[in-house]
Amino acid sequence: MRTLCVTSGKGGVGKTTLSINLGIALARAGRKVLLLDGDLGLANLNVMLGIIPKHTIHDVIRGHKTLAQIVIPTPYGLDLIAGANGIAELADLGERERVQVMRDLEALNGYDFLIIDTGAGIGDNVVRFVLAADDVLIVTTPHPTSLTDAYGIIKTILAQEAKPLKLLVNCAPSPADAKRVATRLAGVTDRFMNGTLEFVGHVPVDSLIEKSILAQKPHLILNPGSTSARCIEQAATRLVNGQTPNLTSSLGRFLKRLIGH
Structure with a gap:
């Protein structure tokens, strides 16, 4: 199973909207997808999906549920682990509790992709998720402040590990504008940092996306024929192009890297 961190x-x-819709695009392509809310301060995935979870990962950490018991099947072909607010507590667990959680994680097999929707910014928790994941997708817009902040997180990641990164430009006025953004960020990455930045696509400005957010329904479900939906599907195809996911669950390995054990 590949782990994809969207940050x-x-x-x-x-x-968050892109995390959900990329997951749906992968599921439509025949992949088994698990979506994990990695925003430690504010869990948003279940809200975006219009789902009220009965249990979250807190229940697993406190020993009330197994991880398999809190996985929520959604109507959109992918599964959800909601409310990862307490995942940092794993670092403070005793050995017995840690072993039990790891057994739960390893038991979650059969998934092709784990998509982690992180919080925004370059806080320690976000960086830990990014460094633990197999693949990292940086989301930015053409807005100058967004570009500055995207450069900041790229610099922070590559200062700790020279890993290949991927870029998606959202809310692009045109394909040409998106390409200019990608070229600018990739040029800075190549010149000043030991890493690579692969441009996997863009999503144009589309008022239908905002309407889908207000409706708490995924954009690819409500507006599958829109240009922006097709762009998301194309980006999903590029993300998995040439990859053969290992069906043996790597979620346990991911968490071990996350908490440093």
Whole structure:
């Protein structure tokens, strides 16, 4: 199972919406997808999906439920682990509790992709998620402050580990504008940092996306024929192009890297 971390330098760039819709695009392509809310301060995925979870990962950490018991099947072909607010507590667990949680994680097999929607910014928790994941998708917009913050998180990541990163430009006025943003960020990455930044696509400005957010329904479900929906599907295809996911669950490995054990 591949782990894909979706992150951004600032809030308000559409990261959570893209996490959901990329997951749906992958599920439509025949992949088994698990979506994890990695925003430690404010869990948003279940709200965006119009789902009220009975249990969250807190219940697992406190020993009330197993991880398999809190996985929520959604109507959209992917599964959800809601409310990861307490995942940092794993670092403070005793050995017995940690072993039990790891057993739960390893038991979650059969998924092709784990998509982690992180919080925005370059806080310690976000960086830990990013460094633990197999693949990292940076989401930005053409707005100057968004570009500055995207550069900041790229710099922060690559200062700790020279890993390949991927870029998606959201709310792009045109394909040409998106390409200019990607070229600018990739040029800075190549010149000043030991890493690579692969441009996987853009999503144009589309009022239908905002309407889908207000309706708490995924954009790809409500507006599958829109240009923006097709762009998301194309980006999802590029994200998995040439990859053969290992069906043996790597969620346990991911968490071990996350908490440093």
